[in-house]
Amino acid sequence: MKTIYMDNNATTQVAREVVEVMLPYFHDLYGNPSSMHSFGGQVGRKLREAREQVARLIGASPEEIIFTSCGTESDNAAIRSALMSQPGKRHVVTSRVEHPAVKGLCTQLVHEGYRVTEVGVDSEGRLDMDQYKRSLTSETAVVSLMWANNETGVIFPVEEAARMARSRGILFHSDAVQAVGKIPINMQESVMDMLSISGHKLHGPKGIGVLYLRKGTKFYPYLIGGHQEQGRRAGTENTPSIIGLGKACELAAQNMEAENTRVKELRDKLEETLLARVPRSRVNGDRVHRLPNTSNISFEYVEGEGILLMMDEHGICASSGSACTSGSLQPSHVLRAMGVPFTMAHGSIRFSLSVYNTEEEIDYVIDRLPPILEQLRSMSPYWTAGEGACASQG
Amino acid sequence: MVPAAFGGELPTWRKEICMWEYTDKTKEHFLHPRNVGDMEDADAVAEVGSIACGDALKLYLKLDENQRIVDARFKTFGCASAIASSSALTEMVKGMTLEDAEKVTDKQIADFLGGLPKEKMHCSVMGREALLKAISNYRGAPEPAVEGNVVCECFGVTDVEVERAIRENNLATVEDITNYTKAGGGCGSCVDTLQEILQQVRSEMTAAPPPRPKMTNLQKIKKIEETLEREIRPALRQDGGDIELVDVVGNRVLVATRGACATCQASAQTLENFVEKKLRELVWPELVVEEVSS
Numbered sequence: 001m002k003t004i005y006m007d008n009n010a011t012t013q014v015a016r017e018v019v020e021v022m023l024p025y026f027h028d029l030y031g032n033p034s035s036m037h038s039f040g041g042q043v044g045r046k047l048r049e050a051r052e053q054v055a056r057l058i059g060a061s062p063e064e065i066i067f068t069s070c071g072t073e074s075d076n077a078a079i080r081s082a083l084m085s086q087p088g089k090r091h092v093v094t095s096r097v098e099h100p101a102v103k104g105l106c107t108q109l110v111h112e113g114y115r116v117t118e119v120g121v122d123s124e125g126r127l128d129m130d131q132y133k134r135s136l137t138s139e140t141a142v143v144s145l146m147w148a149n150n151e152t153g154v155i156f157p158v159e160e161a162a163r164m165a166r167s168r169g170i171l172f173h174s175d176a177v178q179a180v181g182k183i184p185i186n187m188q189e190s191v192m193d194m195l196s197i198s199g200h201k202l203h204g205p206k207g208i209g210v211l212y213l214r215k216g217t218k219f220y221p222y223l224i225g226g227h228q229e230q231g232r233r234a235g236t237e238n239t240p241s242i243i244g245l246g247k248a249c250e251l252a253a254q255n256m257e258a259e260n261t262r263v264k265e266l267r268d269k270l271e272e273t274l275l276a277r278v279p280r281s282r283v284n285g286d287r288v289h290r291l292p293n294t295s296n297i298s299f300e301y302v303e304g305e306g307i308l309l310m311m312d313e314h315g316i317c318a319s320s321g322s323a324c325t326s327g328s329l330q331p332s333h334v335l336r337a338m339g340v341p342f343t344m345a346h347g348s349i350r351f352s353l354s355v356y357n358t359e360e361e362i363d364y365v366i367d368r369l370p371p372i373l374e375q376l377r378s379m380s381p382y383w384t385a386g387e388g389a390c391a392s393q394g
Numbered sequence: 395m396v397p398a399a400f401g402g403e404l405p406t407w408r409k410e411i412c413m414w415e416y417t418d419k420t421k422e423h424f425l426h427p428r429n430v431g432d433m434e435d436a437d438a439v440a441e442v443g444s445i446a447c448g449d450a451l452k453l454y455l456k457l458d459e460n461q462r463i464v465d466a467r468f469k470t471f472g473c474a475s476a477i478a479s480s481s482a483l484t485e486m487v488k489g490m491t492l493e494d495a496e497k498v499t500d501k502q503i504a505d506f507l508g509g510l511p512k513e514k515m516h517c518s519v520m521g522r523e524a525l526l527k528a529i530s531n532y533r534g535a536p537e538p539a540v541e542g543n544v545v546c547e548c549f550g551v552t553d554v555e556v557e558r559a560i561r562e563n564n565l566a567t568v569e570d571i572t573n574y575t576k577a578g579g580g581c582g583s584c585v586d587t588l589q590e591i592l593q594q595v596r597s598e599m600t601a602a603p604p605p606r607p608k609m610t611n612l613q614k615i616k617k618i619e620e621t622l623e624r625e626i627r628p629a630l631r632q633d634g635g636d637i638e639l640v641d642v643v644g645n646r647v648l649v650a651t652r653g654a655c656a657t658c659q660a661s662a663q664t665l666e667n668f669v670e671k672k673l674r675e676l677v678w679p680e681l682v683v684e685e686v687s688s
Contacts, residue, residue, distance in 0.1 A: 107567070107569075110566055110567065111566060301445070301471065302471070303448065303449065303471060303472050303473050303476075304473075305473035305474050306424070306472070306473060306474050306477060309416075309421070309424060309425075309474045310425070313425065331448070333569075336572075336582070339582065342445060342446045342448075342548070343445050346445070346448050346471075378430070379427065379430050379469055379470055379471075379477060380469060380470070380471040381441070381450055381451070381452040381469035381470070381471055382445055382450070382471055
């Protein structure tokens, strides 16, 4: 059975071109880039090239690029550094829909005595800018807002938010893990201080991330014990992955147009056809300000895991905003923050495409999914066949 | 070391269950569930869970003249293992008498499927709940009373449960409360109330001295006896009454009233307003005094 992969916001396939540039650096060119000898030095030169490739994709200069082990490390390093460099300021502003990398850290910060304001979103997942503005105070050390949401694809007005922070002397960090490579980003035209990138979300390898740090921003390293990355991130460089990420960034720039035309058209076809064919379904999140590859659709009165497992039988990979777990059966914090009714939230499915998806695959999903939903709904005590309505109390 | 943020425990929230953690039999019962559907002439019906909770089960039983289950049907809204557990349950109980069906355990349902991931055990619990409720509905037994007042209408969570979760897990935010109890995770209209409860409980927690070490039952009994003798009996005896400690079960302090108290109309108030209040103050704050006839 063929695998139809539509879960690219979880991770992506490493591009063949990326694998090819990486391979020599495992077995043949294994030198340490910090070594004095030319055997290691040639790897150092290659890292410099990769740094330039990454910088080019986001309009930064190479010395503003710090390689880390993942997006989560970049998020942690950025926020911790902002707090350590301003010990008098004990307030952090973030949103209610952040990725766990930021959200979990903020929970920890509350326990450490910091004050955290989580700005809410409306029913379309759009940031409450009035609340955001009000939450910025002279106590605020740093703002961390995601560029684009991993579950819904909704894009925040981060540039506007960054300018508001900047005018009050507050540092601004954005978790741009889902945005980089999918939509154009230019740090030269931005006032943001820090930005997180993850390699495996843009057809690069897992285990590599980037923290963009604007020139002149005070920085307290997260990992200490080496001179690597100009002392800003100790630890021997993950040379194959850095080189792979450089290539992935170069490819992402080349594919940016296809992502925003062809991929977007495929996404729209999938979404519109499913909405038309499946009664009581809806899209979660602002459909205008959204990543071109993401569609989060709720199917009322069915539970997401069942849908995923049945799609799995057909080789279709997607993910769900529902989480049937021991402690909690509640849908994702993102859908809850948006106030998605729970008749809808439990049956939410996220499709996230990439440039590798084809129209044939879209047609396959459009063909297979509606009968799956019919079957699950026929088992649901809340579904009355034919009427498409709630049979008993909710 | 586990960070303090997690109350000394590693975070377990949002642990995703992966497909491959299901047994083949669970998958098979999910993909081809037995006994799905409604039953027009059911003798016993029960609904448990709600759409807000994320899973719900409606169970129908058909009985013969000997109260033996001849047919069972279900409709389930829920994840794969909820559907598989429902299917398993209906297969298992067919042919059983009500007495035997009552004895079916969560574990038996899970075992029927070759085991369930531990995060999914609540799915088998739901099956058993529905079965017991259907039997009890059939027999006409009343629904058990709820402790405290419901704060979260969506999930039916009471203030008592919220308070207990905050204290036991040292919860710091409303979101923590939602993660532990589900309260506030539905429509969100109770979030302000939860915030008030949280502030109240947290201020009590910081004001209170650090938690005392857990008492053994023997220590509890000893301390209760002392307090009864010193603080409570003298007052009761003035009115010709008395009180006796019968047993201690967890937080329940079982007592019997004697003398004038045994026949006094106001003894229930006395127990709650005086005896329980005094014991909570001097022995341990969570105890509940209950009167038993002896």
